[in-house]
Amino acid sequence: MNRQTTQGGHADGTVGKALDVMDRVAAAGRPVRFAELLAGSDHPKATLYRLLQTLTSQGMLIYDEARQTYAPGLRLVRLAHAAWQQSSLAPIARPYLDALSERVGETIHLAQMDQGQVLYVDKRNARRPVDMFSEAGKIGPGYCTGVGKAMLAFLPPDDRARAVNMQSFFAHTPRTLTSPQALTEELAAIRAAGVSFDREEHEPGIICIAAPILSSTGRVLGALSITAATRRNTLDGLDQLRPALTETAEQIAAAAETWQFPD
Amino acid sequence: MNRQTTQGGHADGTVGKALDVMDRVAAAGRPVRFAELLAGSDHPKATLYRLLQTLTSQGMLIYDEARQTYAPGLRLVRLAHAAWQQSSLAPIARPYLDALSERVGETIHLAQMDQGQVLYVDKRNARRPVDMFSEAGKIGPGYCTGVGKAMLAFLPPDDRARAVNMQSFFAHTPRTLTSPQALTEELAAIRAAGVSFDREEHEPGIICIAAPILSSTGRVLGALSITAATRRNTLDGLDQLRPALTETAEQIAAAAETWQFPD
DNA sequence: GTCGGATGTTCCATATAATGAAACTGTATT
DNA sequence: AATACAGTTTCATTATATGGAACATCCGAC
Known part of the structure; x- marks a missing residue:
């Protein structure tokens, strides 16, 4: 709902x-x-x-x-395939996602921002690598997902304000941030920390750590997250994976950069 | 090209x-x-x-x-995700593809027809993945792929004729069928056999066996194929998998039927 | 620097295509 | 049979898209 x-x-x-x-x-x-x-x-x-x-x-x-x-x-x-291939980070990020998946073994999401919402563009399952947009193309809320908050946090102030105002603030769980104020504070904390956490804010029992993918000029390209179930991992456990996560995010950013400016 | x-x-x-x-x-x-x-x-x-x-x-x-x-x-x-989920066979076929993949261990494609062309809607990789790029949303030619021919063969005569005329008949390999006549003959043979083969007609070194997915009224819903490299398998080898293939195709057809008419 | 040529953008009278109130058809419901 | 409802068609009106041509901008060449 x-x-x-x-x-x-x-x-x-x-x-x-x-x-x-x-x-x-x-x-x-x-x-x-x-x-x-x-x-x-x-x-x-x-x-x-x-x-x-x-x-x-x-x-x-x-x-x-x-x-x-x-x-x-x-x-x-058919059209979307072209969009996915040309205009999303997915093709560029693919090898890095594979490597990260291998390294951490948890579910991974690659997301981008589209009209204030989170658009998932690729994914790796905890186990088998079903490649493709069976799941890509799915959208999610910006204010209560790890990737959403990571991207919002690093938007230029005015864009950020606008995006924050587009959120519905529906309380998916007791932990969901339900006001623009609460979210804005959280975003400031995320900017300071460099990563964001989803503390069961979207689905009970589901937590994640996410990092933004930023261009060299600081523009938000997307975000990357590692997700786990509370019964199998903890926020502290996910925090252990932070180096792997941020490292991968940086690699993807670098790869995107080269792609953008080939010569 | x-x-x-x-x-x-x-x-x-x-x-x-x-x-x-x-x-x-x-x-x-x-x-x-x-x-x-x-x-x-x-x-x-x-x-x-x-x-x-x-x-x-x-x-x-x-x-x-x-x-x-x-x-x-x-x-x-975003839009395509909805289309893929609602209007393609993929969600219905998913468990059957998983089972078939487990059973035969080769690359599997699920395709549908869109404007005379083959539209791939899902895929499973081989255990030892062959390097072949095909992902959901990708399109391919109708006249020189296993799934394409399987679907064309079972279209109603007039639709079939129209679709045949929409083909480009570009000679991707020496084995490609390059005339409407040759294709029409082949389609008749496929109707008789119930399955189609790609004998390196699209890519050298790549062969496949494909079966149509037909509704109870005989309408073409899509097609299913098992692909292999010639260095690892032969047409005869693929023919061994025919029962598994047609069985799965029938299961998918049956599942699609129930989905269409729930009560 | 100035010119030439290509590429991208704006203008505005005209033609075309979209509009929507209302009439109509078909299909359930009582 | 009568009624209601969902879907389809009609057609005069109006809004929108059109496209020829003028304008702007960029870039390489001289």
Whole structure:
């Protein structure tokens, strides 16, 4: 039950409206009926209808005639592959994630920031290395995850303030930080420490240590985390892995740098 | 060097044009400059320019000011996650792929058809991983891959004819089928056999056996393949795995069926 | 430094495509 | 049969996209 700020922003032109519809269909997480979308939208019936038709004919949505429902289309998967490969840290970070995974044996996440939210772009499981965006593409909240806080902490002040205000502050657990003030204080502490911890703030029993990935100019590129269950590890235990974590984060930052400026 | 038919189809409305631009940016496989896109597009400068601006402001593209290049944006990854989870066979097939992987130990691909092309939606690596790049979201040709031929073979005749005509018939290897006639004959043989083989038609040294995943009504849902390197296995060797392959394909089909019609 | 040429950006009258109220069709429900 | 509801189509109106051309900016060459 995750009430993220459902934006609504400045939808420029027809394309913006169409993409807004895409978002809503995707956000539903299951096939949706026309009426459902109509209820949640401020477009008139006919307009929404034609948008859906266009998107369907474009392969961005799939329409199930039998059940009269819309779902995101596979064309997206194709496009996203290109995005993942070119515009995410994942391909660059891959070998370093592999090495870190080998070294610490715990679950690892690589994340980036997208519109105030955490977007996971790669992952290593505690055991078998299922590579790929089965899990990548998943989003999470910024204010109560290790990677989210690590990235927020190192944003430029104004961006940070804006991002903090976009958070929902839903109390996922008793430990979740539920106010902008509390979060802002925490972020200052994280800047001082260089790493962030998730102290069961998102899911009970799940803790993590995370470090930002920063460019040489100090810009936030992403974040890296090591996750564990409280029954298998402790915050102190994770803190032992801090050198491995920050070292890897720096390697990824360096690799990204070379990639950005080849000659 | 993969010259797929670059479609050009019926781009309805502004949304269609915008998505066409997205495709071109994604197809480039690297950040592209305005001029490059302009050259490959039949839109006038100003039109293309505004389309790019809209897409960028929507997060569908990322614009690198320094290099003046466009690349697919991370918003896509978010949307695609939803598509992958809801509209692909991958989540349903996951346990069966795991089991098959355990059983045969070779590289496995799960694919679906998208606009005449093969879209890979999941994968398991071989125990001794062959160096082969294919990940979810990747696309491949229909006429010279095991999964592609398996799906084409079982399409309804008219769809099949249309799909066959959309192929590029580029000769990736000496063994590639390079004419619609040759492919059509092969597809008939595959229908009779129930499985297809890739006899180094796409990459030298890489062979595979593939089976279609068919709904109870005979509709093509996707295809499943087992891949190997010629230095480690033979077509006959792969044929030994046919029961495991077809069995898994049937299990996935059955699972998809239940998923489609829960009550 | 100045010129030439290419690349990227803005303008604005026009044409086109999106809009949405309302009418219509089909399918459940009583 | 009557009613309600979800989905689809119509069409005059309006907003939006269009694209030719002018403008700006960058960069290498002379």
